[in-house]
Amino acid sequence: MKTPDFRKPWLLIAGFWFLCAAGLLAASLLTDAFTPGLAGDLYCAAVALFSPLALAAFGWDKWKAERDGRRIPEKRLLLLAFLGGWPGAVAGQQWFRHKTIKPVFRSILVAIAVLHLVAVGFVVYRSFGSA
Template structure:
């Protein structure tokens, strides 16, 4: 099984699992961040060992879907993908998009 497909299968399981737990949105963010953190760690290990790597596009998608905090922690802890361009630029864009959605959601649901 390709590593990329395995990552997306885990993401789908996180989405399905969070749907059946109390506070699904909170659980989604907890699961996707934990999963993103683990994938960054696994990709760093794969880079060191010369194994098959997780595509950068997959790492960016995980961050875009809410796992950006787990990605930031993984990048700093594992010293992974912190200098590589254009990945770094695209990652910052996904973080900004997440923050915009978060601010709009907070305004719509809590301040209106």
């Protein structure tokens, strides 16, 4: 029996989240149409900044792993994800097929992504609930 492939949905969610964050940040900074406030701007900026860094870090670490070079510590990869780069980290993990076998690392990365999604969902819910 073939196991389902969860790479594509995670990759789509991560890409969509990154594009939304970058677009909302641009809309907030360039127009008055969208104003999430300072916290929203900072979060969008963190996602827009740390996602490409996390994606590059996963690619670099995979490249170094294949060549027995000096690796990026797992704690640093997870820190990039936690600081807002989780879309890039998830995309990098799936795209480069890197760190997909380690269950603890994978679980922590999924927990970070879910934490971000829940936190943003809660903030959006609260902002619409008080309006």
